[in-house]
Amino acid sequence: MGANDVIIEKNFCNGQWEAGTGTRIAVINPCTEQPIGHFNEASAELVDKAVTAANTAFPGWSNLKGSERAAYMRKMTAAIGDNFEDLVIMQMANCGKPRGEAEADISGSVDCINYFADRAEELDEKRQTPVDYDIPGYRSSTRLEPMGPVGFILPWNFPMKICAWKLGPALAAGCTVVIKPSEITPFTDTFWGKAAELAGLPVGVINVVNGTGAITGAALSEHPGLRKISFTGSTRTGKHIMKAAAEDVKNVGLELGGKSPIVVFEDANLDLAARLAVEGVFYNSGQCCNATCRLLVHESIKDQLTEKLIGEYQAVVLGTPQTPDMTMGPLASKPQYDKVTGYQDIAREEGLNCVIGGGRAAEFNTGYFVEPTLYTDVPKSSRLWQEEIFGPVLCLRTFTDEAEAIAEANDTEYGLAASIVTEDDERAERVAAQLEAGHIYNNVSVAIPPETSWGGFKQSGIGRELGPWGLAGFLEVKTVTSRQ
Ligand code: NAD
16 A cells, blocks of 8 residues: 555445445545546445344344454554555545644554553453442442443544544444445445454454445445444534434434633743644644634733744745655645635735734645644634634634633534633633533643543534543443342
């Protein structure tokens, strides 16, 4: 596998590699706008075959000891390790990410599966727990049971890693899975099928179907043979999935959009604040669900911080993964490029104050490159303040006191993440307690270790991934009450 190879992506179904029979879909390199592969969409029939395989494999997989499942999971991460460089090259070619970010995606996937392999081992001990109560003649215990065969529907911004966040806990719990990668970035997520094959997992434990949301995704979310759909993507699609799952009361895990704030107080270290602000909105070219794209700054430090931000913006090196010292790549696809440049057009129509950037990156003849952009004094009513842009676009507003900062930070339909920059630890704790978001960062860069939780308040989602909460998301609780 190499960046210039044309790969015909297939589906992994019941231990076999099968070509789809549907519409042929090209996979594009966002730096060159040229195809690097294609696949034929998996039909509803192929999805049905994959779900049947997951159902057939479920009794055998769920009845293994946790330690046996853990051993398979570690063999899978070894297979990823053996193919690490190819996977990094593929991630760079398909997403345009800097090498360091592509490497972090793949190594983060390995870390996550290994973390949940440890949890699988512990599950043997924790599966049955007595309940402590006092009703004469009664005794109870709870049992943790795997939910059953489950489906994953995935986005394009962190292929492989976001799947690992679902696959680790599902396999540890004893569930079997059907994975649907994003049609924009199918390569590294389809490798999960290869990893299962190389690790010798029992047939049907992991299945992969490639296709669009409208055909393959819809067939998966509507399929009555799955007990849960774990979805990461936009809030709009999440609502579709929830409706489809309602038909047979399937469980849903929803990791959706965001419009996260970064709040900089008057006592902040301004160099740190500027660095955290740009990191928060530039990582993966701003295509992060947790991008801190709403910058709330105390009015007394706005001008100083803006100066420092301009310095940080000027240090960005836009380029392809092959450009020496590049720090930011293109957007991942033409639709995403159209969306972000569309917001830059809206900003012009709204008359926003653009301090730096504001358009496509004219130095590139090809590729979905946009200028890192900063708008200040953005009115609360602006669409750029309200809506998820998913690109390197930062909007700044000022506040006068802590209460106003918290109110503005929470004034959004989303609640995924938030950052606080202050030298006052008591204030940081007080503000963190009042922010409506699933993960709060205080004076640090965004990191998401598998031991922590991930998920959103409000329209950013339902449920939590990672940590013990991620495992609980694939377990049913059963209580057995008997005569004493
Ligand atoms: P998207 O909603 O367009 O697509 C996500 C997946 O859903 C794709 O696999 C797509 O094929 C599928 N899909 C689309 N329509 C469907 C339908 N009707 N039925 C079933 N499946 C369907 O999202 P995207 O553009 O791939 O990803 C970007 C979005 O994901 C952003 O909103 C971002 O905030 C969000 N996201 C959230 C998190 C998180 O952890 N909360 C992480 C990454 C991305």
